[in-house]
Amino acid sequence: MLGVRCVECEAELPAGVGRGRPRRYCSRRCQARAYRRRREHGPATTLRRVPALPAPTGGDPRDRLVALAVELADAGGVDAVSMRVLARRAAMPDHAVYRHVRNRVALLAAMAEQVIAARPPGAAPLPRDPRQRLERLAGDEWAMYRRHPWLLSVLATDRPPTGPAVLAMVDRVVAAFTTAGYDPAAGFRAYLALSGFAQGMALLIPRDPADHAWWSATRNRLERTGRTRERPWLAAASQTRPDTDLDTWFRFGLRGLLDGLLAGARSTH
Structure with missing residues (x-):
């Protein structure tokens, strides 16, 4: 039977002792990361920025899971990827996902491997120079x-x-x-x-449409406050x-x- 796991990084948690609320995070870092994501993007279970993706079919099950995780990260950022969400999107029980990918750290490493190993079709050989x-x-x-x-x-x-x-x-x-x-x-x-x-x-x-709005507003503010007049580089950059x-x-x-x-x-x- 699988033990209780951190809801953020999926690391296994030690058995709880004493009274009080059950432990949900393995560290303050995971707790802060989960809070920041909820504050910026809403609860992880809603995945508001991640479109519905079809369950993977055909091929090696691990490769399919990793490819789906890459699609999740491309759509919603790395914080959109968790073992629980991956299982739901793949239409698999959680324990089945853990049979193919040990934990979230291993999943992220596998995602990097898959992306780096992919060669664009028709890529030319590397130059000799x-x-x-x-x-x-x-x-x-x-x-x-x-x-x-x-x-x-x-x-x-x-x-x-x-x-x-x-x-x-x-x-x-x-x-x-x-x-x-x-x-x-x-x-x-x-x-x-x-x-x-x-x-x-x-x-x-830029990772979010709001980045463009921030850049435009910042440029207007710098010009309005006169900070570009004596800084040619800033005027050009704006x-x-x-x-x-x-x-x-x-x-x-x-x-x-x-x-x-x-x-x-x-x-x-």
């Missing part, structure tokens, strides 16, 4: 965050998943840096700088929109970063 290869690999990572903004919260942590697809993604970038002249340790540091840039820019990806200009900003930063990283590789010879 290290600079062009790095531009392509960084662009691929950026495109993943654009398609799946929730992926950032899974990968950009001090305990990222380390499945085969994640490690292969790192392998490709480190190999490009070693081809350019870095030793493996320095190549990994260069990878951290490059991936960190992509992840930092991904924080600017004419941009993150949803339409973010790719341009990313490419601009990527060019400068690769200029510096590849110059550093040449200086080691």
